[in-house]
Amino acid sequence: MTPQHDRSIVLLLGAPGAGKGTQARFLHHLLAIPHIASGDLLREHRRRGTPLGLAAQAYMERGDLVPDQMVVEVVMERLQRSDAARGALLDGFPRSLAQAQTLDALLAEQQSAVQTALYLDVPTDVLVQRIAGRWLCPSCQATYPSRTSTPPGDGRCVACKDQLYQRHDDRPEVVQQRLDVYLRQTLPVIDHYAARGVLVRIDGSRDIAQVRASLCASLGGVVRGHHHDRWHLYVSNRLRADDATGPWQGRTLCGRRVADRTGHQRGQESDFLEHPCRLCYQELRPRQRPIAELPQPARTNQLPTG
Ligand code: AMP
Numbered sequence: 001m002t003p004q005h006d007r008s009i010v011l012l013l014g015a016p017g018a019g020k021g022t023q024a025r026f027l028h029h030l031l032a033i034p035h036i037a038s039g040d041l042l043r044e045h046r047r048r049g050t051p052l053g054l055a056a057q058a059y060m061e062r063g064d065l066v067p068d069q070m071v072v073e074v075v076m077e078r079l080q081r082s083d084a085a086r087g088a089l090l091d092g093f094p095r096s097l098a099q100a101q102t103l104d105a106l107l108a109e110q111q112s113a114v115q116t117a118l119y120l121d122v123p124t125d126v127l128v129q130r131i132a133g134r135w136l137c138p139s140c141q142a143t144y145p146s147r148t149s150t151p152p153g154d155g156r157c158v159a160c161k162d163q164l165y166q167r168h169d170d171r172p173e174v175v176q177q178r179l180d181v182y183l184r185q186t187l188p189v190i191d192h193y194a195a196r197g198v199l200v201r202i203d204g205s206r207d208i209a210q211v212r213a214s215l216c217a218s219l220g221g222v223v224r225g226h227h228h229d230r231w232h233l234y235v236s237n238r239l240r241a242d243d244a245t246g247p248w249q250g251r252t253l254c255g256r257r258v259a260d261r262t263g264h265q266r267g268q269e270s271d272f273l274e275h276p277c278r279l280c281y282q283e284l285r286p287r288q289r290p291i292a293e294l295p296q297p298a299r300t301n302q303l304p305t306g
Pocket residue numbers: 016038039040042059060061063064065066067068071091092093094095096099169178
């Protein structure tokens with residue numbers, strides 16, 4: 001087996017409705033690694049009517065976890081494909097301590113390991129509210145919130161124009177069961193990765209762009225531009241959230257390369273929010289609907305630049 005020291009295995013952990021799917025679609029583009037969601041893999045098996053999909057169906061409809069062995073099998077099979085050779089963003093997996101231990105052991109056999117576990121922390125009342133009003137596009141999986149029982153807008157995805165739908169397991173009685181299961185079975189996974197020193201806790205109750213800013217700061221950092229008093233968000237090619245002291249380098253959201261050897265000064269997420277590079281800032285904004293809550297960047301006549 002080839003050693004895979006440079007493989008970036010990043011976990012996205014959090015309760016149903018925490019925003020994992022929304023953030024994963026942004027992050028996997030940025031990191032250029034595939035987004036592997038165990039729920040999507042299981043739904044795909046169900047749609048194709050495979051024996052595994054049929055066996056998983058009853059668990060999923062009740063809001064229970066599908067047995068560990070079945071989920072590990074589909075996720076590990078997906079991780080073997082060539083597009084995951086550089087790494088993967090795992091969404092919704094592992095969801096039990098047994099799955100986490102199996103994943104760690106199988107990755108260790110390949111001289112690889114979980115580099116960062118990003119935990120989107122959201123209070124239960126916010127989760128229930130979000131799930132109750134969640135509509136999805138069947139093609140691109142984008143989510144659209146609605147405050148009423150009808151889909152938002154004209155009921156179609158802004159990008160794909162497909163009819164939006166609500167997931168069967170997003171019904172209130174199933175949601176409660178999914179949240180109970182999460183508290184019982186998945187919280188120990190968070191403790192597990194915290195004990196291993198790779199967990200990053202992110203307040204997922206804020207708006208999408210602010211959560212994105214925190215995720216980028218965790219997977220890289222904040223650096224000051226050379227020519228203007230503007231801060232950039234960057235994502236590191238080593239993805240070591242805990243590695244604030246070692247040498248670092250990466251690419252800013254506006255596309256510039258950064259490295260400590262070229263004298264870049266590192267800052268905090270708050271520095272970025274006070275004086276952001278406007279192009280980096282623009283990259284954080286969801287494309288499908290306007291975000292009103294985010295503080296506006298300071299006005300400047302100069303083009304943002306490093
Ligand atoms: P999700 O789309 O992540 O909310 O998952 C939908 C359903 O798929 C869950 O309620 C579970 O029944 C099942 N599922 C997804 N991921 C896992 C996992 N890692 N372990 C067990 N069951 C899972």
